[in-house]
Amino acid sequence: MADNSSTHALFDLWKKQLEEGTQAWARLVGQWGQAGQGQIPDPLQFWRPFMDQGIAAWTKLLTQGPATPELLGQWKQFLDQWIAAWGKVLEQAMGTEAFAQALGKYLDQWLSLQGPAKKVAEESTEATLQALGVPSRSQVVGIARQLVDLEDRIEGLEDRLGALLARMDDLFKSLEDHEAAAARRAAERVAQ
Numbered sequence: 001m002a003d004n005s006s007t008h009a010l011f012d013l014w015k016k017q018l019e020e021g022t023q024a025w026a027r028l029v030g031q032w033g034q035a036g037q038g039q040i041p042d043p044l045q046f047w048r049p050f051m052d053q054g055i056a057a058w059t060k061l062l063t064q065g066p067a068t069p070e071l072l073g074q075w076k077q078f079l080d081q082w083i084a085a086w087g088k089v090l091e092q093a094m095g096t097e098a099f100a101q102a103l104g105k106y107l108d109q110w111l112s113l114q115g116p117a118k119k120v121a122e123e124s125t126e127a128t129l130q131a132l133g134v135p136s137r138s139q140v141v142g143i144a145r146q147l148v149d150l151e152d153r154i155e156g157l158e159d160r161l162g163a164l165l166a167r168m169d170d171l172f173k174s175l176e177d178h179e180a181a182a183a184r185r186a187a188e189r190v191a192q
Contacts, residue, residue, distance in 0.1 A: 093099055129136045135143070 126136050126138075
């Protein structure tokens, strides 16, 4: 089992490396922003030596014996401090005009690549569907649109046909009334 002093020494070493790395990263991002360089530094390449060394030290410590509550508490404290340090560095870096410009450039590049890629994918899908004899989305949408138009026309015809039938009923009723009136008048003349 690891003794307490070596655990603290290891933790202090890791904390010092993390603080130095955070400060170096902040300087690097600041210099990048001031110089207006086109390529953003890769944080993985920058942090890898610190992370590899620290993970190796913690792995060695944890393989020497079972994890004690003390060691796990120190690990949690380290993680909390690490997250806070990263949060501070990222907040400072993201608050700069250089970061905003870099993010804008990145989004512009991403969007300029996505447009042609989407068009190629749509054309490829269309060709595949044609080869399989399956209708494409645009064809199905076109048919659906035509069906909706046809339904609207049929409803319009039904309404007009209903109106014509109602008029015809009115005419037949008027005709029947007229014939009945004519028959009464004829009967009245004959009776006179």
